[in-house]
Amino acid sequence: MDSISYYLQTALNGILAGCIYALFAMGLTLIYGVLNFVNFAHGELIMWGAYFLFLFMGEPFGLPLYAAIPPALALTGCLGVAMDFSVFRPLRWANRLTLLIAAMGLSVFLRNAAQFFWGAEVRTYGLEVSAGTRFFGLYLTMPQMAIILVTLLCVGAVYLLFFRSRLGKSMRALSDNLDLARISGIDTKRAILAAWVISAVLAAIGGILLALDTNLSPEMGIINLIKAFAATLIGGVGNLWGALLGGLLIGLAENLGVLFISPGYKDGIAFVIMVIILLARPYVIVGERSD
Amino acid sequence: MDLLLHLAVVVAIYSIFALSLNVEIGYTGLFNFGHVAFFAIGAYTSALLTLSGAPFAVGLLAGLAAAGVCGYLLSIPALKLQGDYFGIATLGFGEILRMVVSNEVWLTKGPMGLPGIPRPEILGFIFDTLPAYLALSACMALTTFAILAFVVLSPFGRALKAVRDDETAAEILGKNALRFKIKSFVIGSTFAGLAGVLWAHYTTFISPGDFTLTETILVLLIVVMGGKGTLPGPVLGAVALIFFQESVRFLRLPPEWTRLLGPLQQMVFGLLLVVLMVFRPEGIIRERGGRHGD
Numbered sequence: 237m238d239s240i241s242y243y244l245q246t247a248l249n250g251i252l253a254g255c256i257y258a259l260f261a262m263g264l265t266l267i268y269g270v271l272n273f274v275n276f277a278h279g280e281l282i283m284w285g286a287y288f289l290f291l292f293m294g295e296p297f298g299l300p301l302y303a304a305i306p307p308a309l310a311l312t313g314c315l316g317v318a319m320d321f322s323v324f325r326p327l328r329w330a331n332r333l334t335l336l337i338a339a340m341g342l343s344v345f346l347r348n349a350a351q352f353f354w355g356a357e358v359r360t361y362g363l364e365v366s367a368g369t370r371f372f373g374l375y376l377t378m379p380q381m382a383i384i385l386v387t388l389l390c391v392g393a394v395y396l397l398f399f400r401s402r403l404g405k406s407m408r409a410l411s412d413n414l415d416l417a418r419i420s421g422i423d424t425k426r427a428i429l430a431a432w433v434i435s436a437v438l439a440a441i442g443g444i445l446l447a448l449d450t451n452l453s454p455e456m457g458i459i460n461l462i463k464a465f466a467a468t469l470i471g472g473v474g475n476l477w478g479a480l481l482g483g484l485l486i487g488l489a490e491n492l493g494v495l496f497i498s499p500g501y502k503d504g505i506a507f508v509i510m511v512i513i514l515l516a517r518p519y520v521i522v523g524e525r526s527d
Numbered sequence: 528m529d530l531l532l533h534l535a536v537v538v539a540i541y542s543i544f545a546l547s548l549n550v551e552i553g554y555t556g557l558f559n560f561g562h563v564a565f566f567a568i569g570a571y572t573s574a575l576l577t578l579s580g581a582p583f584a585v586g587l588l589a590g591l592a593a594a595g596v597c598g599y600l601l602s603i604p605a606l607k608l609q610g611d612y613f614g615i616a617t618l619g620f621g622e623i624l625r626m627v628v629s630n631e632v633w634l635t636k637g638p639m640g641l642p643g644i645p646r647p648e649i650l651g652f653i654f655d656t657l658p659a660y661l662a663l664s665a666c667m668a669l670t671t672f673a674i675l676a677f678v679v680l681s682p683f684g685r686a687l688k689a690v691r692d693d694e695t696a697a698e699i700l701g702k703n704a705l706r707f708k709i710k711s712f713v714i715g716s717t718f719a720g721l722a723g724v725l726w727a728h729y730t731t732f733i734s735p736g737d738f739t740l741t742e743t744i745l746v747l748l749i750v751v752m753g754g755k756g757t758l759p760g761p762v763l764g765a766v767a768l769i770f771f772q773e774s775v776r777f778l779r780l781p782p783e784w785t786r787l788l789g790p791l792q793q794m795v796f797g798l799l800l801v802v803l804m805v806f807r808p809e810g811i812i813r814e815r816g817g818r819h820g821d
Contacts, residue, residue: 507623
């Protein structure tokens with residue numbers, strides 16, 4: 237392979253990774269926007285989404301991939317709602333430290349619950365590995381094509397939901413000002429519930445895509461949480477399109493960065509970018525939220 | 528008997544670790560989720576120096592200094608962040624540090640770890656028995672307790688609490704909040720380094736696997752369960768949780784259970800954190816005059 241197509245292939249891999257980070261970051265930033273806290277357990281939604289699919293594809297269900305995805309997404313959505321009902325709703329007006337430690341505890345609990353049931357080992361869905369298809373000298377496998385298509389679909393769906401529906405409007409209102417939204421007669425409970433479902437389903441979709449392309453392990457959530465967070469910081473916290481852009485940038489930077497530094501540090505690139513952004517200014521590319 | 532002595536040594540080391548986190552999280556309200564990084568820096572610095580022939584005292588002081596300096600360097604970008612963001616930045620730092628330790632094989636031997644770390648030797652006396660090591664770590668824990676008690680009860684400590692409770696008000700009263708936070712973070716990091724040094728010379732073997740997020744969670748749980756923002760809280764938490772954790776390890780269980788025991792124990796810890804936060808966020812010992820549940 238000549239060097240130009242090698243760089244292009246690396247950039248493509250970066251975009252693929254970036255699509256997945258964008259899905260994680262959009263869910264994280266959505267909950268931040270509506271409830272004003274960083275959900276430390278967001279990574280566990282990513283991981284459980286992937287494991288729910290593993291559950292439905294294995295014994296005793298034995299469903300094929302396409303049939304196992306809907307129940308896996310539905311269950312992750314339920315898990316998101318359950319998190320809110322059991323932990324975050326009772327703490328809605330608690331101080332930040334309390335909320336954050338609770339989220340941390342929840343994350344530890346869920347991560348180890350997955351390890352308890354499925355073990356710490358790295359797993360795959362056991363699908364047949366298909367050879368990549370060649371496009372203009374670049375290789376793309378089936379799961380990778382799915383990553384691009386599904387991300388585009390998700391972004392379209394999020395756009396329609398947030399900017400073209402009543403529910404989306406109420407979520408944006410909450411994100412601007414919770415108290416004001418409530419006294420304006422917006423059904424805040426419904427909007428918060430919807431935010432959790434969307435955040436969890438986006439996490440699950442991203443987790444499943446990642447697991448299809450690579451593999452699954454109980455640690456996959458926490459690693460990606462840091463990247464999703466770096467992506468939201470780049471984009472301006474609470475900003476959906478910023479999260480999308482930030483995710484793509486992190487993916488590109490990671491994959492292109494490995495051309496210059498040891499691959500052992502790949503997972504650290506997002507953190508370094510985060511520090512650089514912080515040293516410069518907390519919100520860069522898309523701009524600050526109005527509050 | 529040996530088991531009890533072992534437990535006492537671990538309690539002493541974790542008390543230091545927890546007391547150091549308490550300065551940050553309890554007294555200053557800094558959400559440090561990467562505290563284990565400074566424990567690791569202390570452990571690796573002292574281990575590497577003593578393995579290459581330096582005396583224990585040098586390793587100890589270098590370990591403290593390295594942890595403190597790294598704390599200072601991290602605090603400059605990280606303290607630009609408030610609350611949750613600071614939490615994620617420190618969490619990321621913890622992961623990065625483990626990555627460095629795993630990858631810089633020329634220095635740290637990477638995942639193979641450092642075996643044969645010498646027992647401490649001070650003025651010709653070698654602390655190579657359990658009672659001797661207990662005496663050493665108990666002395667260190669008492670010294671730490673005394674120093675940190677002095678710090679948090681002083682006007683400086685009251686200023687930290689003021690910054691925690693209302694940063695704007697503290698600024699208006701002429702306190703430079705950022706400077707207080709940096710000092711608090713450096714103090715916390717330095718004493719975490721001390722705990723790390725003691726840990727390395729106690730187990731005599733360290734590897735990157737000893738310094739994961741799990742350790743941060745344990746020490747966080749120790750602090751919030753015992754009572755953050757109080758002096759005896761972290762010690763009480765350390766006694767309770769270390770006894771729980773280490774005694775489980777000595778139960779004679781069938782081997783097929785032990786694989787499940789680790790995750791199960793972590794599930795209990797995670798659940799404890801959640802339940803505490805929902806029902807008693809102040810922990811066992813309540814901070815006097817502090818603000819709660821607001």
